[in-house]
Amino acid sequence: MEETQHIPYQPLKFEENEMIERSAFFYDFMNKRRSIRFFSRRDVPVEVINNLLKTASTAPSGANKQPWTFCVIKNDELKAKIRELAENEERINYNGRMSDRWLEDLAPLGTDAVKEFLTDAPWIIVVMKKTYDQNQAGEKSNNYYVNESVGIACGMLISAIHFAGLVTLTHTPSPMNFISKALNRPENEKPYLILPIGYALESCTVPDIKRKTLGDVAIYYA
Numbered sequence: 001m002e003e004t005q006h007i008p009y010q011p012l013k014f015e016e017n018e019m020i021e022r023s024a025f026f027y028d029f030m031n032k033r034r035s036i037r038f039f040s041r042r043d044v045p046v047e048v049i050n051n052l053l054k055t056a057s058t059a060p061s062g063a064n065k066q067p068w069t070f071c072v073i074k075n076d077e078l079k080a081k082i083r084e085l086a087e088n089e090e091r092i093n094y095n096g097r098m099s100d101r102w103l104e105d106l107a108p109l110g111t112d113a114v115k116e117f118l119t120d121a122p123w124i125i126v127v128m129k130k131t132y133d134q135n136q137a138g139e140k141s142n143n144y145y146v147n148e149s150v151g152i153a154c155g156m157l158i159s160a161i162h163f164a165g166l167v168t169l170t171h172t173p174s175p176m177n178f179i180s181k182a183l184n185r186p187e188n189e190k191p192y193l194i195l196p197i198g199y200a201l202e203s204c205t206v207p208d209i210k211r212k213t214l215g216d217v218a219i220y221y222a
């Protein structure tokens with residue numbers, strides 16, 4: 001087995017009060033992130049998209065396998081095709097495939113089977129998870145904690161999008177198998193999330209949802 005060389009780690013160093021300030025600032029900043037369903041057609045430079053994906057790719061992953069592929073879509077025809085296929089699935093979902101309880105939970109969000117954001121947003125990123133790796137010779141190797149790893153990378157991507165002053169939506173038309181075929185992806189990759197990226201429409205509104213409090217989500221053990 002190959003030995004990985006270890007190198008010195010240079011930690012960032014902050015005084016405690018600075019740490020408190022930075023963490024409070026970051027919370028305040030992240031608390032302003034919202035899922036956006038109405039996009040402007042205004043363009044975003046590809047350099048920004050590349051930086052966002054490089055950030056996502058710094059995520060930790062099981063055994064450092066980095067089991068993700070980001071499919072970057074700009075082409076209008078391909079976006080229209082994906083929208084059509086996604087809307088086909090969503091129409092079936094909203095007309096009987098989703099349980100009454102699921103539809104009830106979605107009602108406050110005001111979502112339906114129409115997905116304009118898939119053609120309005122200047123960029124669509126389809127995140128693929130690699131259930132296993134396969135080299136050019138067709139030899140397979142394992143990936144580990146694939147869902148956790150790709151989920152963390154997506155969280156970092158969503159944060160980077162927000163940091164750049166752009167918006168996204170975590171979109172999961174279900175089932176998503178149609179994407180693999182439309183994007184001609186290999187057997188070892190499965191669709192994970194669709195993220196439209198761009199600017200919010202000026203007239204955009206968001207559901208008035210509430211976030212759980214710290215007391216709701218954290219338990220402290222003495």
Ligand SMILES: Cc1cc2nc3c(=O)[nH]c(=O)nc-3n(C[C@H](O)[C@H](O)[C@H](O)COP(=O)(O)O)c2cc1C
Nearest residue numbers: 033034035036037109111169170171172173206209
């Ligand atoms: C895994 C996942 C899947 C989601 N799928 C969809 C989706 O398909 N369509 C949609 O409109 N919103 C989707 N959302 C967005 C959620 O509705 C949204 O995150 C939630 O209502 C909280 O709102 P916020 O993101 O503005 O804080 C999804 C979110 C997650 C994390």
